[in-house]
Amino acid sequence: MDKSPDAFRTISEVAEELNLPQHVLRFWETRFSQIKPMKRAGGRRYYRPDDFDLLQGIRHLLYDQGYTIKGVQKLLKQNGNKYVIAIGAGDTQTVEAILAAKEQESQPAMALAGAEEVGKVLGQAKLPVSRRFFPRKNADNGDVAVVRQTDGKNAALHEEDRALLQEALYDLLECKRLLDQTR
Numbered sequence: 001m002d003k004s005p006d007a008f009r010t011i012s013e014v015a016e017e018l019n020l021p022q023h024v025l026r027f028w029e030t031r032f033s034q035i036k037p038m039k040r041a042g043g044r045r046y047y048r049p050d051d052f053d054l055l056q057g058i059r060h061l062l063y064d065q066g067y068t069i070k071g072v073q074k075l076l077k078q079n080g081n082k083y084v085i086a087i088g089a090g091d092t093q094t095v096e097a098i099l100a101a102k103e104q105e106s107q108p109a110m111a112l113a114g115a116e117e118v119g120k121v122l123g124q125a126k127l128p129v130s131r132r133f134f135p136r137k138n139a140d141n142g143d144v145a146v147v148r149q150t151d152g153k154n155a156a157l158h159e160e161d162r163a164l165l166q167e168a169l170y171d172l173l174e175c176k177r178l179l180d181q182t183r
Contacts, residue, residue, distance in 0.1 A: 008038065008046040017052070018059050028058060031069050034081050054081055057088025078102075 003009065015022045029035050034054060037045040047055070061067040061075065061084065076084055079098055086094035 006049055008048060009052060011037070011045045011047070014047050014052055014055060018055060020059065025055065028055070032058060032073065032076065034076055050081075050085070053085045053088065057084035057086070060088040 003013075009017075011022050011025055015025055018025075029037070032054075035051060035058075037047045037051055039045055058072055061072045062069070065087075067075070072084070079102065083095060083098045086092075086098065
């Protein structure tokens, strides 16, 4: 007999429906504070329909989309449970509505922020000028740097693009440093 969509489910039922081992669900409870099944005496877990939908979204992000646990945690923190539930259900309208609402919330904040704060939001380089890897080749040319291509021709690189490349390079070097530490 099938259960009502509003019925609570045991861990074995959820694990079977999601095609996951039960220990994975227990592990996810330790990594995602948003997963809170009701526990009865003896530790028996009962998952609410919202818990199941959230688990379905997390499973989709981890197994189908290739996200890491930290990546899913970040999505949950930034966008909330409804966003991950909508992704798991394939509800693109809800996903777009949530993102549009987040965008509208952030726009007044950006208008009130100073120029320095706006630069941080837009992804400009955070390093001091002395630590940058791409020195300007042509400082008297406004916000355009001249870059020599491999074929010997010069190309213009706008200051904003250069700053973004600088930030990306810094991030890559930091990742390399962290990886070298773990070896």
